[in-house]
Amino acid sequence: MRILLIGSGAREHALAWKLSLSPNLEKMYAAPGNPGIAEFAELVDIEVNEIEQLVAFSKSTQIDLVAVGPEVPLVLGLADRLKEEGILCFGPAKAGALLEGSKRFAKDFMKKYEIPTANYASFSDSSEAQSYINALPEGPIVVKADGLAQGKGVIVAENHKEALEAIQNMIGDQCFGSAGSEVVIEEFLTGEEVSLLTFVDGKSIIPMLPVQDHKRIGDGDVGLNTGGMGTYSPTSVYTPEIAKMVEAQIIVPLEKALQEELDYCGCLYIGLMLTPNGPKVIEFNARFGDPETEVLMPLLESDLLKIFCKCATGTLVEDDVQWKNKSAVCVIMASKGYPETYQSGYEITGLQKKEDFFIFHAGTKLDENNEIVTSGGRVLAVVSVRENFIAAKKAVYQHIEGIHFKNAYFRSDIGHREEKRNLRK
Numbered sequence: 001m002r003i004l005l006i007g008s009g010a011r012e013h014a015l016a017w018k019l020s021l022s023p024n025l026e027k028m029y030a031a032p033g034n035p036g037i038a039e040f041a042e043l044v045d046i047e048v049n050e051i052e053q054l055v056a057f058s059k060s061t062q063i064d065l066v067a068v069g070p071e072v073p074l075v076l077g078l079a080d081r082l083k084e085e086g087i088l089c090f091g092p093a094k095a096g097a098l099l100e101g102s103k104r105f106a107k108d109f110m111k112k113y114e115i116p117t118a119n120y121a122s123f124s125d126s127s128e129a130q131s132y133i134n135a136l137p138e139g140p141i142v143v144k145a146d147g148l149a150q151g152k153g154v155i156v157a158e159n160h161k162e163a164l165e166a167i168q169n170m171i172g173d174q175c176f177g178s179a180g181s182e183v184v185i186e187e188f189l190t191g192e193e194v195s196l197l198t199f200v201d202g203k204s205i206i207p208m209l210p211v212q213d214h215k216r217i218g219d220g221d222v223g224l225n226t227g228g229m230g231t232y233s234p235t236s237v238y239t240p241e242i243a244k245m246v247e248a249q250i251i252v253p254l255e256k257a258l259q260e261e262l263d264y265c266g267c268l269y270i271g272l273m274l275t276p277n278g279p280k281v282i283e284f285n286a287r288f289g290d291p292e293t294e295v296l297m298p299l300l301e302s303d304l305l306k307i308f309c310k311c312a313t314g315t316l317v318e319d320d321v322q323w324k325n326k327s328a329v330c331v332i333m334a335s336k337g338y339p340e341t342y343q344s345g346y347e348i349t350g351l352q353k354k355e356d357f358f359i360f361h362a363g364t365k366l367d368e369n370n371e372i373v374t375s376g377g378r379v380l381a382v383v384s385v386r387e388n389f390i391a392a393k394k395a396v397y398q399h400i401e402g403i404h405f406k407n408a409y410f411r412s413d414i415g416h417r418e419e420k421r422n423l424r425k
Contacts, residue, residue: 001305004058005030005041006048006078007069010362010381011290014297015069015304016040017358022305029061035372036361048073055081063087067308068266071287075101075148079265088312089265092200092286096264099284103144103184106284113253116280118187118273122146126171129183133163140188145170147179151227156188191275192237192417193282195292196246198268199307201316203258205251205268209299209323210238211292212418217339219413226339227378230414232329232389233295236421237274246272246279265311294360294381295328329392330383331400331414332362336407338377343407346374350403357399358383374405389418 001024005016013036019025020040030041031054037043046053049072058066066082068074068091077094098105104122123129133141138159143166145153153176157163170180195211211233217223250270258264269285297304301322310316335342344363351359351372360383363376382403384396393415400410
């Protein structure tokens with residue numbers, strides 16, 4: 001098969017590596033890709049939001065299946081256009097991508113299908129939103145921009161003052177442009193967060209292994225939120241009992257929605273909060289999570305290309321998705337200063353391959369000397385796979401010691417809660 005992979009980050013690098021192992025792969029292209037992805041795919045100079053160019057390229061090169069990494073092309077309707085041209089796509093149609101593209105749509109959708117989530121209200125008028133906030137009890141309040149805001153549209157306000165400022169910034173000052181012209185105000189939930197990614201073939205939903213992410217920039221989960229500083233999978237906090245609750249209360253209603261109205265094929269990311277009252281959905285994403293994908297792909301036993309094709313043709317069954325009985329830990333190496341200002345262009349050394357280690361490129365490029373240099377806030381996703389979590393965590397940090405670039409920064413405590421749970425056993 002001839003494949004076009006859309007995207008340029010560590011998520012897409014992990015997908016490209018796994019796709020490259022399929023015996024059914026004839027040729028893979030990546031648009032726009034990165035130096036790591038270039039090992040497995042021919043890079044194409046088309047940006048992810050250039051929908052018509054992506055469609056035209058797919059037609060001219062006789063692409064059999066397009067696999068979409070980021071959310072933007074899905075929200076813009078890439079899957080719809082490919083379907084019109086008779087090209088298979090692993091990724092939902094524009095209507096399904098609204099689960100990520102509109103927070104209000106997602107919340108209303110969950111309410112309709114009685115999927116447990118935080119209490120909420122949505123507003124496009126700032127004065128109405130402010131009146132609603134003033135009527136709430138004092139304490140943490142979650143304010144979300146309705147549309148896509150590059151991962152920055154969620155504010156956890158500690159009090160009314162901060163929540164009112166968030167409303168003014170989003171609706172009044174349009175700090176997120178049109179994405180913040182409507183806001184969703186949510187109840188603050190407590191508990192441990194778990195990322196549950198799923199494969200969806202249009203009628204059935206098959207969960208992947210549970211993953212835990214670390215969003216805060218600093219050790220001990222302090223500081224600014226980021227796109228993710230590290231992950232591990234599986235996680236012991238996601239017990240068989242919780243899995244049964246998720247199946248009954250979330251997966252089954254979602255499958256009902258697939259039959260009734262939801263046009264969806266691809267990866268559906270379910271962000272969960274394991275509250276004292278049971279699991280609740282924080283958010284949906286219409287694609288693979290990042291850096292969750294970086295620990296899931298090395299643990300996937302099955303042929304990813306086969307899974308993508310079966311999702312795109314509505315023929316996926318549980319036996320198509322098999323996992324290794326191992327653990328994976330990912331640590332993000334970032335540029336110092338991320339997620340705010342940082343400098344790039346520094347040479348990276350220590351990228352040599354080693355067994356059971358993976359280095360996925362997140363923010364890299366080739367300089368004029370054909371050397372790999374830093375080009376983003378999150379630079380590398382370094383992953384180890386071992387028989388258990390403790391061994392995987394120890395190994396990944398040992399491996400990082402051999403990777404160098406100027407102003408490198410990473411958290412030293414990825415999986416700290418899981419480590420405590422393991423030590424208590």
